[in-house]
Amino acid sequence: MTTSIVFDPLLPWWLIAVLSGMTLSGIALALWRGLSGWALRALAAMVILAALTDPVFQQEDREPLTDIVLLVEDESASQKLADRAAMTVSAADALAARIAARDNTEVRRITVPDGADNAGTQAMTALSEALAEEPRARIAGTILLSDGRVHDLENAPDLPAPLHLLHTGRKGDWDRRLRIDNAPAFAILGEEITMTLRIDDEGAAPRGTVNVPLDISVDGEPAQRFSVPLGQTIELPVSLPHGGRNVLQFTTPNAEGELTDRNNTALVQINGVRDRLRVLLVSGEPHPGGRTWRNLLKSDSSVDLVHFTILRPPEKQDGVPVRELSLIAFPTRELFLEKIDDFDLIIFDRYKRRGILPSIYLDNVRQYVEKGGAVLIAAGPDFASADSLYRTPISSIMPARPTARVLEESYRPKVTDLGQRHPVTAGLQTEDEGGWGRWLRQIELEQESGQMVMTGADDRPLLVLDRVGEGRVALLASDHAWLWSRGYEGGGPQLELLRRLAHWMMKEPELEEEALWAEATGQQMRIIRRSLSPDVGSVTVTTPSGEEVEVELTEESPGQFEALYDGPEIGLYRLASGDQSAVIGLGPAAPVEFEQTIASADALMPLIDQTGGGVMALADGLPRIRAVRAGRPASGRGWIGITPRGAYETRSVTQLPLLPVWLVLALVAALTIGGWLREGRR
Template sequence: MTGSVIFDPLLPEWLIAGLAMLATTGLILALWRGLSGWAFRALAGLAILAALMGPAYQQEDRIPLSDIVLLVEDKSASQDLADRAAITAEAADALAARLEARENTEVRRITVPDAPENGGTLAMTALAQAMAEEPLGRIAGVIVLSDGRVHDADRTPDLPAPLHLLHSGRSDDWDRRLRIDNAPAFAILGEEVQMTLIITDDGAAPEGVTTVPLDISVDGAEPRRFDVPLGEEITLPVTLPHGGRNVLQFTTPTAPGELTDRNNTALVQINGVRDRLSVLLVSGQPHPGTRTWRNLLKSDSSVDLVHFTILRPPEKQDGVPVRELSLIAFPTRELFLEKIDDFDLIIFDRYRRRGILPTIYLENIRQYVENGGAVLFAAGPDFAGAESIYRGPFEAIVPARPTARVVEEGYLPRITNLGQRHPVTAGLEQAFGGDWGRWLRQIEVTQNSGDVVMSGVDERPLLLLDRVGEGRVALLASDHAWLWGRGFEGGGPQLELLRRLAHWMMKEPELEEEALWAEATGQQMRVIRRSLGDDVGPVTITTPSGDVVERDLEEVSPGRFETVYDGPDIGLYRLENDDQSAVIGLGPAAPVEFERTIASAEALQPVIDATDGGVRALEDGLPAIREVRAGRPAAGRGWIGITPRGAYETQSVSQMALLPPWLVLLLVSGLILAGWLREGRR
């Protein structure tokens, strides 16, 4: 039980003050006139003023509340290094036992795991959440058991008590780490990108080391080793070997005695893209399909298009030499002999042999295809005639032979069973619907090689794709694709079809018909296998630790097989299926938990100083625990302090008036009467 005097004025305080001034004025007047009863009247006034203040004696029935000590235990990945986890857990248990053994003290243990999405150690966030559930008036101290490498120090809550750090590091810890800066997500093929690399030693590192080995591997290939200076920033010029995802792995071998090798490797994944795609479009004669090709190719800002149409054949004789019909001679030799390898794709749109391009030029185009180039033939009636471009050097590379018949009737282009699996035509019916408009002409051809992905009249080949040597060839046996673009009978997926066709021929990685790749989300990967076959075997996954795992692939759509795998470790994974292989990096390129591994109070030092807390290494043993008053230093040699808060809970409150009305009336009446009698006796 505790008691105190409280006041509950019956009138506003300003009014009571006014009455006091009035009573004082009357007292002064009585003294001036020499009235003998002034003392009694003064006491009566004081009694009235005291009664108006409403004095009362208040008693509270209080129950003392225990002090709360918050024990924050760091269980992030960096705490698994060496023996940190064991000594931290042992220290947390011992501290909790000591604190709970103290009178009037409770312990709240807070566990801090790894934050998702490479967020690091969010110890202060966890502390703020725990404090939100406890009364601030009862928190007597905060003890953090960690390596001190917290990543949310800016979110530290306002602490009403000291914060102490007991770190798990050892005085002889040292670590070597590799860091990559300025790694781009995309890079242009054939152009160098500059990345910055630095290898440093932290902590009690061996002396006398000036250079360290560095292994560089691309897409899991055999690494190449270089010696690089230690502690110096070096610039690496990198040229990507191919389009699509390139996985670069930089590794410095583990040195004896270092704390961990988790930060000795950096994975950089860069997508290789082409700067400009060069396309040569050769039109035999103007027709609506020519504008379709031009619109498609010119709509892509990354495409450089060279287009010419042969309007005047040599047989047209009017007395004017052909070479004088143009202000500038057409550079056929330069295009088809000297600079043909500069083009990524050549399109012949209804072209027929008229003697403009000599046989030696066509032969050079055939060699260009076999050496890795791409040619697309958009066939019209000219392809079936005697002047067909098929006859001559191209006969060896065109996947179908014309029968000389041109079918002039309406038909619906259809995706073949094989086309349902081929990336050029897969999913077109589902994405754009199957109610397409008709085409009205088809060139009858007989398949020699390649894959038929679209068919026309009576399931005759309409679109054929083939690989010739290192290059690719496509034959579209109709010149009526432009009808879809005009919306004839509802139109169709003309632009998407032609876009995919052109990009497949230019060897874009996402349109390869036989491919294996993976898409990563955190520590989980989705393995994707695309194939023209009806079935594929299991995929073999080699983890960073060297373990080999097999997973069956399930067909999720025609030609597409998938499986999901949760990677146990951060690092480079190798995938193999049939003759396809791929690599992928799981986890962040540089896990934030292993950027700095040497224990340090640097991040928390401002908070520790502001709360008069302390820092102590667990290898020096557990500190003693003392009670200190608020505002006093709460740490010293071999001890840390907590601040008792003296919190309590009030169970009941009772009040008793010190001046009841009857007593005030009796007292005031007596004093006034005494003053009157005193003055009358005089």
């Protein structure tokens, strides 16, 4: 029970103050004049003023509320280093027991896991959420068990009681960290990019180390070792080996005694792109299809096109002197002997033997393909004649031979069953399209090797693809693809077909018929396996720790199999399926939890000083807990303080007026009459 006197004035306090002043002035005047009865009248006036304040005797039935201490336990990744996790759990259990044993005190335990999307330790966010659920008037203190590496200080709440940090670090802790800066997402093949690399020792690191080893691996291949200076920023020139995604892994070996090797490795994933695609187009004669090829290749700004058109063949003798012709002699020797290896693709469009390109030049083309080049042949009627390109040294790399028959009939090109799975033609033809526009001519071929992905009249080979040595060859047995671009009978996907065909021949990674790769989203990867085979089996995933997991694939579309896999840890994963392999990095290249692993209170000190709290190391033992008054220092040698709040809950209130109306009237009347009688006697 708690008693008190409260006032509920009938008039504003300022008006009561004015009336009190007037009363005092009247009393002073009465004293100065020597009037009798002034004391009784003064008492009557004071009773009236007291009644205007309406004093009430109040009695409250209060129930005390316990003080709350917030115990925040950091369970982020950096807290799992060394013996920090066990130290934190042991200390939290002991502190919770000590706090609970205190009178009128209870504890709230809050755990802080890793933040989502590499956000780090979100201790202040967790603390703000806990404060929102508890009455601030009952918070007696906050104890944070952590390494002090908090990554959301901007969300720190306004704390009503002391904040203490009991950190999990030890005096001898040290760590070696590798950092990569300036790593681009894309790079041009054949051009060097420069990344910045730095290896630092932090904490109580051993002295005397000048150089440390650095291992560099590309796409999971055996690493090459270098020696780099410690504590210095070095520039690292890198040239990508192939197009598509290149996974570069930089590692410095684990040193004895360091906290962790999780920050000794950095993964950098860079997409290699071609700067310019160099294409040589050789047109045997002007025809509508020649413009189609030219428009296709010139529409891509990344293509450098050299177009060689034979406008005046040797057999055309009309008597016009050569000096009067407005034609430029084409540098055939330079192109086909000296600079042929500079081209990514050579296209022969309705070309036939005319003596312009000697056999030695065409034999050089054959060698160019075997060494990794690409040749596309768009056959016209001359391909079936005695002057056919097949009757040159190039014949040894062609996947089909002409029968000397030209089919002058209409037909609709179709994609074969194999073509439905091949990336060049997959998805081009759908059932609801009702067929493409017809072509009107086809060269009859007999397939000898390669893959037939399209057929024409009577299911004869129309488009045959093949690999020769390190290079690729495509043979299109018609020169009427241009009819689609003109919209003949509805046309067809001519531009898309020719674009895919050209890029497949130039070995673009996204058009490989046998391929394995993965696309990462956070800690989840989408595994994609492309194959011409109807069954590819499972994919073996090797985690960074060396564990192997078999992942079953599902055919999502003809020739493309997919699966989703959640990686259990951050790092480099290896994928294998048959003779195909790939690597991918999951998670950030440098997790924020391992950027700084040495325990430190520097970031939290402004907040700790503001609340009067303290910092202690758990390695020195658990501190004692004392009660301190608000505003006083709340930490000292071997102890930390909490502030008792004295909060309570009012269960009932009883009020009794001290000056009821009848008593005021009686007192005022009696005193007024007494004063009048006193003056009358005088």
